[in-house]
Amino acid sequence: MKKGQLGFLTGTHAVNDLYQGAIPAMLPFLMSERDYSYAAVSGLAFAASGVSSLFQPLFGVLSDRRPRTWLVPAGFITAALGVVAAGLSGNYPVTWLCVALAGIGIAAYHPPATSQARAAGGSSQKAMSIFSVGGTVGGAIAPSLVTLVIGSAGFDRSYLLAVPALVMAVLWGLKGPWMRSRGHVEAAPLVTGAAAKSSAHGARQADDWRAFGRLVAVIIGWSIPFVTVTSMVSLHAQRDLGQSSAAGAAALTSYTAAGAVGTLLGGWVGDRYGRMTSVRVGYLVALPALLGVAWAPTFPVLLVSAVAFGAAMFVPFAAQVTLAQDYLPHRPGTASGLTLGLAMAAGGLCSPAFGWLADSSGLRAAFYALLLVFVVPVALALRLPDRVLDTPDASSSERVEATNTTGAQ
Template identity: 60%
Template structure:
């Protein structure tokens, strides 16, 4: 494990996902200052998330065919530029284009950065979990940063939001310039060795990968639904306070970060398949407990356990996807982290309509059934020996 390289990539992940979190964090200020309607706000979120999810696999394909380490800093710098321009723009059209630009930067960052983190971490599942939590930490700081910068002086001060990306860009250049030649030489030597020896990467297992994608889709739908309906469930159905609703949402997110780290630790000890199956099997009774909770207190406890359980498989699923497609690890990352995870958001309006018609209890029961299907699919997943491509491994070790 190259801890220095992994630490640098984790820092870039925190900065990149900071800008992913800044988009929804800035929307209330845009509504107040510019008078945007809810429809206009929905259009901006579509520009940020929908476009990013669709194009992320395309960036994965490009990164697999033409490995370029500069995509990592360019990704979070473009994301920062989009956020800054969105805050400084006066027209809705320019704001929409700027936020779409932010989504493109975020999409460009994730596939190559995830592959680089896997190479730096070697066979360790804990390494991937640390990298993943970096993004969670960055996103969690977004509301605070938005309130501090924009809340005190209006959207005209949005240019200050670019400071974290510029600082990380300087750090990236400083840290990589000194070792760039060494890493390039190591990669070239590994490529020559692989070509001379006739070494071929194992074949892509698209059938197994498709099963994994279906499993992640079945995970995404309950996750997004619980995230969007949790506060209402506690305040309206269980007659809890607004503080309890907010506490449940915070606890769900924080427990997810703990689950990612715990899942990486377990993956190195009991194996990633045991971690994946344990996460899904533990999540079922926790979600059932949330559906059947008679009081806000029980709902809070079940929510925390649900967040931890649902994120136990996260890091293991990322590395398993890359090992199912060893010839296209960046594409695997783009599909699993982009397209598959976004399905929950795409179908969320349908569950909103169901909640309006039948109530939140019925909606949560339906997503519990979806999670049951995902659990069955997870139990059918089979492990595959970790594949760290020699070029990436030797270059990461030298960097």
């Protein structure tokens, strides 16, 4: 494990995903100050998550062709510009476009950074969980930062939200040569095409698109409740339970911060008991936790349920990323782009539908509908096959492909 590079990339992940978390944190302020409806703010959630996710596979393909480390700083700087511009804009169409721009920046960051983090961490689930938790921490900080800036000074001071990106850009400028000198080696695929062709058992190293398709289906089902709860839990606390905007921000912060704990826990469980254990435990705990979010009669119940749901949702996260890259060992950037991108687009695409349901029937009805949708990915996750690949320089006779008994068929 290359701890220095992994730590630095984890810091950039925190900054990048801070802007991903800033957008849902801004939604209650947009509703109160600009009179947006649930459908309107759900449309902004689509602009952030959906547009970002649609672009992410493209950046994944570009990262596979050759290392493009410059996409990492370009991504989080663009995300910051989009968020700041959305706060300063005065009408909905411009706000939507600015949020979409932020989403594209977030999309540009993830594939190259994830590939480099996997290479820096080797086969350790803990290493990937450390990188992932950087993004979760950034998302957890976002509601407090947005409340501090916009809640106290208004949207006119939105430019202050750009400070974290500017600081990290300076650090990247100082660390840039160090990153580039390692990027050509560490961003390379786990198994090169030449190695696969020279192996007498190259077929065993082939990309497993069928298993990868199953994983994409699971992540699509994961993204729908994740994006919807992220965009609505703060509103749920304020509109249904009569809490203040600060309490709503606290609920969102607790939800996203719990994801950091879940990510680290998932990495530990994956290394100790196998990554499929972390996948199954995460989904099985998340289902009743989501029921608690929908049912919550009081704010403390909502807070506990949101924390449990946020943690459980991220227990499988690192395992899903490494599993995707092992299903497609020749295309790690594409695997990251599709699983973190196109599959996540479903969450953004479906968010307006739940917003319309909330407008017509209330937020609780939207959460209960979300619960029914979530049953499908939970069932699929229990049947995912595992796949274990040796390091690229191992002989083909030492390469092992493992498939669990429930998923092999």
